[in-house]
Amino acid sequence: MISKDIKEYGLSIGYTKVGITSADNFTEYVAEVVSRGDKYDILNFTTTNPVHGATPKNIMQEAKSVIVLIWDYFQNDFPEELKKMIGKIYLARCYNPLPGTIAYSRLQLMKSYLSNNGCMVNSDIGIPARWAAAQAGVTTFGKNNFAYVDDAGSYIVISAIVVDMEMDYDQPTMESKCPPNCKACINACPTKAIYEPFKLDPKKCISFNNWMTQDGRGSISAFIPYELRETIGCKIHECDICQDICPLNQKKLKTPKAVDRYIEQIGQDITLPAILNMTDEFFTNRIKPIMYNYVKDKRYFMRNAAVAMGNSKDQKYVKDLEIALLNPDEMIREYSAWALGKMGGQDSRSVLESRLANESSDNVKKAIKQALA
Ligand code: B12
Numbered sequence: 001m002i003s004k005d006i007k008e009y010g011l012s013i014g015y016t017k018v019g020i021t022s023a024d025n026f027t028e029y030v031a032e033v034v035s036r037g038d039k040y041d042i043l044n045f046t047t048t049n050p051v052h053g054a055t056p057k058n059i060m061q062e063a064k065s066v067i068v069l070i071w072d073y074f075q076n077d078f079p080e081e082l083k084k085m086i087g088k089i090y091l092a093r094c095y096n097p098l099p100g101t102i103a104y105s106r107l108q109l110m111k112s113y114l115s116n117n118g119c120m121v122n123s124d125i126g127i128p129a130r131w132a133a134a135q136a137g138v139t140t141f142g143k144n145n146f147a148y149v150d151d152a153g154s155y156i157v158i159s160a161i162v163v164d165m166e167m168d169y170d171q172p173t174m175e176s177k178c179p180p181n182c183k184a185c186i187n188a189c190p191t192k193a194i195y196e197p198f199k200l201d202p203k204k205c206i207s208f209n210n211w212m213t214q215d216g217r218g219s220i221s222a223f224i225p226y227e228l229r230e231t232i233g234c235k236i237h238e239c240d241i242c243q244d245i246c247p248l249n250q251k252k253l254k255t256p257k258a259v260d261r262y263i264e265q266i267g268q269d270i271t272l273p274a275i276l277n278m279t280d281e282f283f284t285n286r287i288k289p290i291m292y293n294y295v296k297d298k299r300y301f302m303r304n305a306a307v308a309m310g311n312s313k314d315q316k317y318v319k320d321l322e323i324a325l326l327n328p329d330e331m332i333r334e335y336s337a338w339a340l341g342k343m344g345g346q347d348s349r350s351v352l353e354s355r356l357a358n359e360s361s362d363n364v365k366k367a368i369k370q371a372l373a
């Protein structure tokens with residue numbers, strides 16, 4: 001099978017770009033991660049550690065080549081209210097997609113094509129995706145760390161398939177197309193997570209704080225530090241700020257698009273009050289179809305909704321937070337108290353004062369006192 005056929009098949013099933021690189025170890029990628037010190041100890045707790053995937057033979061012993069597939073996930077648009085709260089890659093339901101979805105099936109089609117043509121194949125989300133894509137000549141790097149494709153910009157999801165055949169390899173594009181003086185992404189990041197061009201402190205990134213902060217992840221604490229809570233704004237799942245500000249993305253952002261009908265339909269129900277006090281049914285039918293892969297327990301979305309409400313300072317949420325202050329889950333009560341404190345106003349104060357007398361948990365009592373102070 002020749003590389004040209006693989007690329008043409010990939011394009012025929014809707015991929016935006018297909019590139020091929022050798023399955024030699026990505027040693028420079030590992031050196032890059034190591035150079036960032038303990039900032040990247042978080043990779044030990046990602047679903048599959050990309051440092052492990054940097055040796056493609058760890059994914060499949062017979063690995064000879066890596067086929068990189070780019071999918072432009074911003075072909076349809078999404079309701080504005082949802083884009084304020086949820087990253088577009090999730091609204092597009094394409095990253096690490098679930099069986100039964102179009103995105104999952106597309107990757108399966110590609111794998112079937114390869115195996116029907118005699119390749120042994122394996123795919124794994126742990127292969128260092130941005131590095132592999134630039135090695136395969138399909139993307140360049142932005143100073144915000146993102147992989148960019150001309151026209152689609154950075155709104156792409158990258159998938160990698162390891163195969164046991166040698167192929168024609170593409171010329172790597174380990175470069176950046178950022179204008180030399182541009183720092184728009186660095187300046188726009190509300191948490192200052194991009195500390196210098198091409199370098200991110202992942203633990204400061206909003207995207208880390210609204211999903212990796214879950215119990216049972218080794219040294220990662222479920223507690224979102226107070227100073228970061230304030231900078232999260234109204235983001236409940238991921239953040240697109242450093243992409244949306246980027247001049248290299250403006251053409252894509254401004255291109256007229258049809259609205260995604262499914263998200264338009266279910267999105268009408270997805271509001272902060274509905275998330276804060278959600279039922280299991282709401283979690284299954286409204287949250288899971290979009291925010292399906294990282295956060296398995298509804299309590300973390302409920303927590304994130306409390307943070308977003310507090311940051312909004314919108315008094316209309318006091319009643320919802322009052323209900324959440326009665327939630328059996330201590331974490332929800334604690335974050336709701338924080339949110340009411342952040343919101344301020346006499347109504348919030350009255351709710352906090354009346355709850356203090358009946359609260360049984362010392363942690364929540366402490367949060368209520370801090371909020372009142
Ligand atoms: C861990 C992880 C996270 C962590 C840490 C992110 C990070 N930047 O490291 C957290 C939870 C914060 C996160 C958040 C997000 N993630 Co994430 N994440 C990953 C994961 C699993 C590994 C990333 C990684 O290797 N980090 C290690 C660091 C060192 O690498 P890097 O950030 O890519 O930085 C590169 C540049 O610095 C470059 N470089 C260094 N110096 C220089 C100098 C020059 C001159 C040049 C040209 C390049 C260059 O080398 C590095 C190696 O690639 C990948 C999937 C995968 N298996 O690879 C997805 C991935 C990076 N995530 C993705 C997405 C979409 C997101 C979010 C946008 C989700 C959202 N909407 O909020 C955010 C964006 C945060 C951000 N600003 O990067 C996509 C990115 C697609 C794209 N266009 O780039 C990926 C590739 C998943 C995928 N398969 O599509 N993520």
Ligand code: SF4
Pocket residue numbers: 188189190191192193194200204205206207239240241242243
């Ligand atoms: S995703 Fe948001 S928080 Fe993370 S680096 Fe970009 S702007 Fe900053």
Ligand code: SF4
Pocket residue numbers: 142143144145177178179182183184185186245246247248
């Ligand atoms: S905002 Fe500017 S510096 Fe940042 S990625 Fe875009 S072009 Fe590069």
